[in-house]
Amino acid sequence: MIPQTKNWLRANGDRPVAAKPFSSLSSYKAIKHHQTLAKTLGIPNPFYRSTEGMADKLTLIDGKPVLNFAWCDYLGLSQHPEMIAAANEATSRFGTTLSASRMVSGDTPMHRELEAEIARTIGVEAALVFVSGHAANVSTIGTLMNSDDLIVHDEFVHNSAVVGMRLSGAETRSFKHNRLDALENILRTERAKYRNVMVVIEGLYSTEGDLPDLARIVELKERYGAWLMVDDAHGCGVLGATGRGLAEHCGVDGAKVDIWMGTLSKAYASCGGYIAGNTELIDLLRYAAPGFVFSVGLPPAMTASALTALRIVQREPERVQRLHNNSKMFLEGAHARGLDTGRAAGIAMLPIMVGLTGRAAKTVARVLERGVNASFIMYPGVPMNAARLRFFLSSELTEAEINLALDVTKEELGR
Structure with a gap:
């Protein structure tokens, strides 16, 4: 034992001192603060959802089939x-x-x-x-x-x-x-x-x-x-x-x-x-x-x-072309509905800008209830008050599925 440690123990009566709990860390407190706030506002946790089906354009969450825009299976290969x-x-x-x-x-x-x-x-x-x-x-x-x-x-x-x-x-x-x-x-x-x-x-x-x-x-x-x-x-x-x-x-x-x-x-x-x-x-x-x-x-x-x-x-380069076509369709459809896609070029990943974190969290929960699974992105992943819904596109999506996702998002953002 080093001398400084011996002196410290003598000064404290040789009593063991418990380490601080992990709950004392500022990062833990911040997480709990956000969870409490979300619960108060009636917002379900948008993270760590249990996906019960394969990662495809259709999957199961809580036993319910949903259109899946939260996975990066851009070329539809996960079930090939x-x-x-x-x-x-x-x-x-x-x-x-x-x-x-x-x-x-x-x-x-x-x-x-x-x-x-x-x-x-x-x-x-x-x-x-x-x-x-x-x-x-x-x-x-x-x-x-x-x-x-x-x-x-x-x-x-x-x-x-x-x-x-x-x-x-x-x-x-x-x-x-x-x-x-x-x-x-x-x-x-x-x-x-x-x-x-x-x-x-x-x-x-x-x-x-x-x-x-x-x-x-x-x-x-x-x-x-x-x-x-x-x-x-x-x-x-x-x-x-x-x-x-x-x-x-x-x-x-x-x-x-x-x-x-x-x-x-x-x-x-x-x-x-x-x-x-x-x-x-x-x-x-x-x-x-x-x-x-x-x-x-x-x-x-x-x-x-x-x-x-x-x-x-x-x-099969046509998979890439289908992805590009679907991405363009989503971008143009979002703009036609007055949805803000920020800086997006319209290839594979497109955000729908919301702004306030609480509003974005409520919207992502509501669109999920209506069968559309999008990602919730908030600070610090993006700047403060720049929260958004993120949609990963796939080469395997149909025009009807893209339009459904956009219609549901537009309607829920308007509530």
Whole structure:
């Protein structure tokens, strides 16, 4: 026992002192405050609903069938027979888990096939698959950057990127959403002070539904000697004529971006995340990224289903076109009904802006009662008093289903 501890115990009569309960934490108190307020206002909890059916455009919540706009099954692959067969076959062949890090216990040929397929799809040299997209962002930023470096990011980048920045110890600067003049000003005035600079943006912004000007950002990062990282979690499989992501959508060579991040859990209907780029980047992460080196590898079933999904999308680009058509139909229908979709470009994810948190919470509960399941997005996920309903679109939705969702939302917002 160290001397300071002995002296402290003597001063307190050698009596043990209980640690404070978790309920004393400010974050716990804030959660309880919101729950109490919602109960007082008669608003049911919009989070952690139990979904009793498959993740499809139709699912069961509390035993009731609903139209499901709260899942990211953009291309309708979650129930595809080839996906289910691939997952079952991989489990039969390799078991349910790798049980340890791929670095020490090895992997399967499917893991390497999947990584090669991802790299080919984006147009880069190599890729590395993590067990989650969150871990991929945290580990990559935390590995590449340190206290001698600067990270410049859009104000709306995902929490996983923010956590990675904190882990890295690098200096950070944010710029207003998609305000590239502000980005350029930071790069021009700050670049010379740091060893390395990384710019972090998203492809399809997950709460706004809009896109960055990738060509201009590439030009800026090349002019000022920075690395560019694009979180294309909602863009991969969705953006571009064949779903290859933000680069295809913007007509930019994928190799112009230093670091691509994406998920396998949305358009590709599996689980996990990836980082893609040149061989040097992937070699470094393979041996140094904690979220890869010290974490179990992606389970065989998820690996096989993700690989199958990538190949289905390449074989059936009409799925991407149907998604784009449905998204345009939703956007135009929302505008025709006087609904505010904010900055949304009208691809895959569209918000209906509400404003006050209580009003948005009541609306999402009412539309669910009428058979439409949308997501409730509030502060701190979005700015204060900018609450909204978020609708994830699918290639498998019909015109009638889209119109029903819009009509119900319009009516309930008008109550």
